[in-house]
Every structure is written in C-alpha cells, then in structure tokens.
Amino acid sequence: xxxxxxxxxxxxxxxxxxxxxxxxxxxxxxxxxxxxxxxxxxxxxxxxxxxxxxxxxxxxxxxxxxxxxxxxxxxxxxxxxxxxxxxxxxxxxxxxxxxxxxxxxxxxxxxxxxxxxxxxxxxxxxxxxxxxxxxxxxxxxxxxxxxxxxxxxxxxxxxxxxxxxxxxxxxxxxxxxxxxxxxxxxxxxxxxxxxxxxxxxxxxxxxxxxxxxxxxxxxxxxxxxxxxxxxxxxxxxxxxxxxxxxxxxxxxxxxxxxxxxxxxxxxxxxxxxxxxxxxxxxxxxxxxxxxxxxxxxxxxxxxxxxxxxxxxxxxxxxxxxxxxxxxxxxxxxxxxxxxxxxxxxxxxxxxxxxxxxxxxxxxxxxxxxxxxxxxxxxxx
Amino acid sequence: xxxxxxxxxxxxxxxxxxxxxxxxxxxxxxxxxxxxxxxxxxxxxxxxxxxxxxxxxxxxxxxxxxxxxxxxxxxxxxxxxxxxxxxxxxxxxxxxxxxxxxxxxxxxxxxxxxxxxxxxxxxxxxxxxxxxxxxxxxxxxxxxxxxxxxxxxxxxxxxxxxxxxxxxxxxxxxxxxxxxxxxxxxxxxxxxxxxxxxxxxxxxxxxxxxxxxxxxxxxxxxxxxxxxxxxxxxxxxxxxxxxxxxxxxxxxxxxxxxxxxxxxxxxxxxxxxxxxxxxxxxxxxxxxxxxxxxxxxxxxxxxxxxxxxxxxxxxxxxxxxxxxxxxxxxxxxxxxxxxxxxxxxxxxxxxxxxxxxxxxxxxxxxxxxxxxxxxxxxxxx
Numbered sequence: 171x172x173x174x175x176x177x178x179x180x181x182x183x184x185x186x187x188x189x190x191x192x193x194x195x196x197x198x199x200x201x202x203x204x205x206x207x208x209x210x211x212x213x214x215x216x217x218x219x220x221x222x223x224x225x226x227x228x229x230x231x232x233x234x235x236x237x238x239x240x241x242x243x244x245x246x247x248x249x250x251x252x253x254x255x256x257x258x259x260x261x262x263x264x265x266x267x268x269x270x271x272x273x274x275x276x277x278x279x280x281x282x283x284x285x286x287x288x289x290x291x292x293x294x295x296x297x298x299x300x301x302x303x304x305x306x307x308x309x310x311x312x313x314x315x316x317x318x319x320x321x322x323x324x325x326x327x328x329x330x331x332x333x334x335x336x337x338x339x340x341x342x343x344x345x346x347x348x349x350x351x352x353x354x355x356x357x358x359x360x361x362x363x364x365x366x367x368x369x370x371x372x373x374x375x376x377x378x379x380x381x382x383x384x385x386x387x388x389x390x391x392x393x394x395x396x397x398x399x400x401x402x403x404x405x406x407x408x409x410x411x412x413x414x415x416x417x418x419x420x421x422x423x424x425x426x427x428x429x430x431x432x433x434x435x436x437x438x439x440x441x442x443x444x445x446x447x448x449x450x451x452x453x454x455x456x457x458x459x460x461x462x463x464x465x466x467x468x469x470x471x472x473x474x475x476x477x478x479x480x481x482x483x484x485x486x487x488x489x490x491x492x493x494x495x496x497x498x499x500x501x502x503x504x505x506x507x508x509x510x511x512x513x514x515x516x517x518x519x520x521x522x523x524x525x526x527x528x529x530x531x532x533x534x535x536x537x538x539x540x541x542x543x544x545x546x547x548x549x550x
Numbered sequence: 551x552x553x554x555x556x557x558x559x560x561x562x563x564x565x566x567x568x569x570x571x572x573x574x575x576x577x578x579x580x581x582x583x584x585x586x587x588x589x590x591x592x593x594x595x596x597x598x599x600x601x602x603x604x605x606x607x608x609x610x611x612x613x614x615x616x617x618x619x620x621x622x623x624x625x626x627x628x629x630x631x632x633x634x635x636x637x638x639x640x641x642x643x644x645x646x647x648x649x650x651x652x653x654x655x656x657x658x659x660x661x662x663x664x665x666x667x668x669x670x671x672x673x674x675x676x677x678x679x680x681x682x683x684x685x686x687x688x689x690x691x692x693x694x695x696x697x698x699x700x701x702x703x704x705x706x707x708x709x710x711x712x713x714x715x716x717x718x719x720x721x722x723x724x725x726x727x728x729x730x731x732x733x734x735x736x737x738x739x740x741x742x743x744x745x746x747x748x749x750x751x752x753x754x755x756x757x758x759x760x761x762x763x764x765x766x767x768x769x770x771x772x773x774x775x776x777x778x779x780x781x782x783x784x785x786x787x788x789x790x791x792x793x794x795x796x797x798x799x800x801x802x803x804x805x806x807x808x809x810x811x812x813x814x815x816x817x818x819x820x821x822x823x824x825x826x827x828x829x830x831x832x833x834x835x836x837x838x839x840x841x842x843x844x845x846x847x848x849x850x851x852x853x854x855x856x857x858x859x860x861x862x863x864x865x866x867x868x869x870x871x872x873x874x875x876x877x878x879x880x881x882x883x884x885x886x887x888x889x890x891x892x893x894x895x896x897x898x899x900x901x902x903x904x905x906x907x908x909x910x911x912x913x914x915x916x917x918x919x920x921x922x923x924x925x926x927x928x929x930x931x
Contacts, residue, residue, distance in 0.1 A: 171919060172915075172918060173916070173918050174914070174915055174919075175868065175915040175919040175920075178878060178879055178913065178914065178915050179868070179879070179915070190752040191753040191754070191870060191872060191877070192752065192753060221646055235853045249687075290931070368573065370564075370790065370792055370795060371574040371575050372574070372575030410792075412754055413752060413878045413879075414796045414799070414800065414878060414914070416914065417796065417799040417800065417802075417803050417914060418796065418799065421799050428916040444775030486554075486558065486562075488565060488566065488574055490572070491576060492563065492574075495574065496561045496795045496796065497561055497562055497565050497574060498561075499574075530560040531561050532557060532560075532795065532796070532798075532799065533554075533555070533557060533558035533561045533562070534554075534555040534557050534558050535552055536555075537555055537558045
C-alpha cells in the first residue's frame with residue numbers, strides 16, 4: 171500500500187460495530203468485566219483506551235514500528251522513555267536538543283542518577299569518543315532545533331550496534347511522512363504530536379514508537395505505571411490531524427522552501443538555516459535519509475534588537491511558542507524554546523540572540539514574504 | 551497590506567480569538583447561556599441558540615469566503631434548506647433542479663408540498679427549460695450544481711439574471727464546490743451547503759451553512775434560525791472550522807485524484823458511461839470552467855450489467871461503501887438505493903439514476919491504490 175493511503179487506512183480507525191468511518195471517542199475511565207478472574211482486553215482506561223489504541227496503532231504503523239504509545243505531551247513521552255534507565259546509567263544526547271529535554275535531563279533525571287553527555291552529533295566521531303562503559307543509549311534529534319543541524323541516522327545506528335546501545339530519536343520536526351528512523355535501525359522514535367502530527371495548534375500530545383515488541387512491552391508498563399497518558403478526546407483529535415498529514419507536510423514544506431529562498435536574498439538576514447539549501451553542511455546526508463527539508467526555517471539577524479523588532483512587527487505569523495501547525499508561527503529561541511539553556515552554552519551552539527525560528531503554515535507564501543518584508547523595513 | 555488570500559484566511563480561521571489567553575486555537579464554548587454584566591446589558595451573547603462564539607466564528611469566516619452579508623450555521627444541510635423554505639407561503643411556487651439530492655426531494659415532496667407550496671422540477675442545465683417554467687407564482691429558483699449524482703451543470707449567472715428580471719430569489723446548493731465556486735459573486739441571493747461534506751472534510755460531523763448576499767434577507771433567515779432552533783452546536787462548529795483550515799489542499803488533492811480516476815474509468819471495458827465535469831467531453835465542462843475554480847471530486851459511472859453492482863460494492867476495500875461524500879476517505883455509493891431512494895422510481899429512471907449507476911467521492915489517498923482497488927473489484931465482478 172502506498173504511504174499516503176496507509177495514512178488514511180491503518181486498519182483500526184473505524185468502528186466495526188456501527189461502521190462509523192471515524193473511531194468513537196471513548197470518554198470512559200473503566201470497563202465492565204464479565205469474569206472476576208479473567209479480565210477482558212479493556213479493563214481500565216489508563217492501561218488501554220480504544221480511542222488511544224487506534225492512535226497508537228496508527229502511529230506505530232506510520233513509523234514502521236511494532237508498538238506505539240500516546241502520552242499527555244511530548245515531554246511526558248520523553249520522560250517515560252528516560253524511565254527505561256537506572257541510576258548510574260549514562261546516555262549521549264544531541265547538544266542542541268530541545269530545551270525541555272535539556273531541562274529534565276539536567277534537573278530531574280540528573281538528581282535520580284542518570285548521567286548524560288551533550289555531544290555535537292553532526293560528527294559521528296564525537297559520538298564514538300563519548301562512549302563510556304556505563305553508556306546505555308544515544309538520544310538524537312535531526313534536524314535539530316532550532317538550527318536544523320543534521321545527524322547521520324545510519325552512522326549513529328552503526329556506532330550504537332558496536333557497543334550494544336539503545337538508539338532513541340526525537341522525530342518531531344520531520345514527522346513519519348518525511349523521515350522514518352526505525353527503517354534505519356533506530357530502536358525508539360519520539361514525537362511531540364502537538365506539532366506536525368496534530369498539525370492544528372490545538373492540542374498537546376506525545377508519542378513513542380518502538381522497533382521491537384519486547385522494548386514496547388517495557389514502555390507499556392512505564393506508560394501504565396507512570397500514567398502520563400493521552401485522553402480520548404485528544405487522541406481522537408491527533409488521529410483527525412494525521413488524516414491530512416501528507417498534504418499538510420507537502421504544502422508546508424513547499425512554502426518553507428519558497429520562504430527560505432526568499433530570505434536568502436534579503437540583505438538584512440545574515441544567515442538562513444534550512445536543510446536543503448545549497449550551502450547547508452548537512453544537506454547530502456539529510457537528502458539521503460528524509461523526503462525533504464520540512465517546514466521549519468531559522469534565520470539570523472545581526473543582533474537581538476533587530477530580531478525582537480521583527481517579532482513585534484510581523485502580522486501574519488503568530489508570535490508564539492510551538493511549531494508544526496497550519497498557522498505560521500514565528501518564535502524566539504532565546505526566550506522561548508531554549509530559555510532553559512544557559513546563555514553561554516546557547517551562544518556556543520550558534521543560537522545567538524539574533525536567531526528567530528519560523529514554522530511555516532499553509533498560508534500563501536507570498537503573503538508571508540510580504541509580511542516579513544514590511545516587518546524588516548520597520549525594524550532596521 | 552493587501553488583502554489576504556483565501557488560503558491565508560482559512561489557515562487563520564479562529565486563531566487568537568481569545569484575547570485573554572492568546573490561545574492559538576479557539577476555545578470551545580460548550581455553554582448554554584451567558585451571564586449578563588448588568589440589567590439590560592449583554593456581552594453580545596445571551597443564549598447559545600441565539601448565538602455562540604464558536605458558531606459566530608464559523609459563520610463569520612463562511613461569510614468572508616462567499617463574499618456574503620452574513621452566514622448562518624445549522625445542525626445539518628437539511629436544516630439549512632428547511633430554514634430558507636420558511637421564506638415561502640402556501641400558494642408560492644419554486645422552480646427546483648429536477649435531480650436534487652434525495653433528502654431535498656423528500657423535504658419538498660413530503661413536508662412542503664402538503665403545506666401548499668408548489669414545486670416545478672426542471673432540468674436546470676438548460677436555460678431554456680428554466681425560462682419556460684416561470685409563472686407569476688414563482689418566488690424562487692433553487693438550483694443544485696453540479697447535481698447529485700449526475701453532475702449536470704447549471705449556468706448560475708444566466709439563471710440569476712432571469713430571476714432578477716422577475717424580482718425573485720436565486721438559491722444555490724454549492725455543497726459540491728465550496729472554495730472554488732462563489733454563487734453570490736455570480737448573482738445568486740442565497741448559497742447553502744451541507745458542511746458535512748467538503749467544508750468539514752473528515753466524515754465526522756453533520757452541519758449545514760447558509761450564506762446570503764443581502765442584510766435584510768439574512769436577518770429574516772436568522773429570525774427563522776433562532777425561532778426554530780436547528781443551530782449548530784459549539785463543538786461541531788469548532789470541528790468545521792478545523793476542517794476549513796485544510797480545505798484548499800484537500801480539494802486540490804481530491805480533484806487531482808478524481809480526474810485521474812475519471813480518465814481511468816473511461817478506458818475500462820465494463821464501464822459504459824463516466825459523469826465527471828472535469829472531462830473535456832462532459833456537456834457542462836466549458837460552463838463550469840467559466841464559473842468555478844475547480845471541478846470537484848465526485849464522479850458517477852455506469853457499468854454494463856446491474857448484476858455486477860453488488861459484487862463491486864462488496865469487493866472494494868480502499869473505497870468505503872457508505873453514504874455521504876467530500877471526506878478525506880474515498881467512498882462509493884449506490885444512488886438508486888442509498889441517496890435517492892426517496893425519488894419516485896419512474897422519475898429516477900428518466901433522470902438516469904438507474905441500477906447500473908455508482909457514485910464515487912474521491913479522497914486524498916494515493917490515486918494508484920484507488921484505481922487498483924476499483925480494478926480488482928470491477929474485473930472480478
């Protein structure tokens with residue numbers, strides 16, 4: 171079955187009893203049982219809920235994995251994955267990982283004895299060099315947020331196999347439509363489903379997909395035990411969003427390419443970060459492992475003053491945290507997604523005060539360029 | 551700044567409606583009533599039948615999309631039609647497209663005819679036939695174009711001109727072509743939609759919309775809406791708005807798929823006729839091209855033997871065998887038994903809605919999966 175068709179028909183998206191084309195929203199906490207000793211498949215909605223199950227099945231299928239789990243947020247998904255480790259374990263993490271991931275690693279999980287090393291994953295050698303006897307996993311994010319640096323998926327898997335490490339990736343920026351890391355050998359794929367999977371800036375959700383059932387069962391126990399589950403209404407909305415994943419990703423990516431090219435010609439813009447631009451250092455690797463550059467473009471001004479003025483003057487993109495919706499969103503990593511990262515560390519990675527991040531939506535790209543242009547004119 | 555394109559307006563439907571929190575998505579106002587700031591004072595919202603913020607937001611965007619004075623949202627497409635029918639009185643006559651949606655036919659025949667409203671059914675794809683049907687009692691002409699299921703095309707500007715000359719209303723059911731065809735700009739007075747179809751686009755909500763060109767007219771319609779109360783609930787209003795955000799891309803993809811499937815069907819040995827206005831040999835092709843930005847995603851076709859119809863319907867997998875249309879999932883329908891069972895068999899046959907006719911609503915799947923599915927169903931039938 172072609173991928174676009176698979177998105178619409180994953181097999182568990184309807185209701186066999188009534189024939190309803192949309193899965194019912196099972197707004198329920200518990201399920202009546204017929205036997206005191208032998209419970210049915212559905213017992214208590216923290217463990218399993220039919221609406222959430224349909225979403226979990228769909229995302230597992232779309233990521234070419236075995237098991238899927240839906241969580242109350244992307245961070246609940248990431249935190250649940252991190253609960254796989256023991257005190258004393260060590261994991262290697264992409265140095266420009268999402269600020270929220272950085273925060274739980276350096277506070278909560280560090281306190282519990284999970285050690286980490288932040289590493290520049292654009293260079294596989296640096297990953298190999300960071301492996302210690304107690305290292306248990308590599309946690310990658312590609313393209314990275316917000317500078318869209320590229321990690322070579324196949325190279326990471328090769329390194330991990332040699333040392334028997336778990337491979338984990340945050341695939342939020344690409345969505346399974348553009349990049350499927352499990353097909354490259356990754357063990358765990360994580361999504362903030364708030365972004366492209368949901369796609370409408372109207373819900374908060376997270377997803378974990380595992381390549382193998384055994385690892386999936388461990389996560390199922392964590393999901394049920396920890397209980398950071400996604401409710402039925404939100405599960406249903408994510409499923410509804412996934413139905414238009416293909417056309418949304420295609421249009422948003424096309425619009426992003428147009429805007430990235432336009433930005434490259436603006437004298438006020440010092441640098442444009444977009445994975446498929448000719449000068450992007452990760453371009454060749456990215457094209458090998460993904461269907462396109464995605465819908466996020468970051469760009470840099472001479473200084474933070476100009477960036478802040480532009481943010482204040484744009485009219486069409488919403489100035490907000492988050493990305494991946496049908497509405498374009500312009501955000502400021504310095505005070506938003508990467509506020510949790512110390513300034514020195516942030517600057518060292520190139521996330522200067524002049525960097526802004528644009529998540530491109532479905533608007534006419536001409537409108538966006540015109541709007542950015544008027545904002546530039548007022549800000550320089 | 552220049553006016554926003556329709557794609558931009560739709561993508562921003564309802565965004566930042568809530569100034570208090572700046573929530574990008576509009577909150578769902580699941581409420582029946584609204585407290586008053588003081589005696590004789592109103593926030594603009596009093597009771598959700600009269601007005602609810604989610605319904606208002608949807609109505610506002612639909613008025614902009616169709617360039618109307620105001621839009622009204624109803625609990626179904628039929629409720630929307632029922633609302634404008636309240637404009638008429640016993641003794642009034644309406645000219646109506648002879649092959650309307652079966653539910654429209656049922657409402658007119660079983661509810662309004664007994665109340666004394668006369669209906670003249672006419673082939674509205676012919677301006678001559680329309681012209682011939684006028685008499686002094688005619689108060690309105692109600693056109694469905696493209697028609698369901700035979701996709702005949704009416705000349706909206708031509709019909710609106712005839713109606714204006716006589717001072718009567720032109721009403722267009724635009725369910726098949728939202729976003730692309732704008733009947734009010736072509737001279738119609740009222741446009742109605744079953745928003746269940748393309749506007750929502752996900753086969754998961756029922757809704758109807760009326761947009762009217764003129765303030766006085768829409769105030770009357772609003773009076774009927776508020777008095778009879780078939781309003782659209784807040785959650786469903788919110789869902790339609792969510793659907794509207796992807797309307798342009800859904801329609802573009804669905805039409806592209808439909809055109810390919812129509813061509814494919816044309817070449818199949820067991821298919822005797824294909825009805826799709828995007829095909830150049832369709833009698834309404836040139837006319838629709840002039841008055842609409844697209845041809846839509848509904849195709850009907852006839853097979854050579856009525857005996858193979860049940861087999862096709864049981865064998866298809868990519869196409870769900872279900873009533874309705876316009877969603878991201880492709881559907882297949884048997885009009886004679888499903889959508890048009892309320893139409894008199896004699897009339898049905900004369901119109902061409904026979905037991906060899908099937909209707910497809912094409913979704914956003916990969917088109918080769920859809921043609922493969924049709925091939926395995928038809929070839930083995």
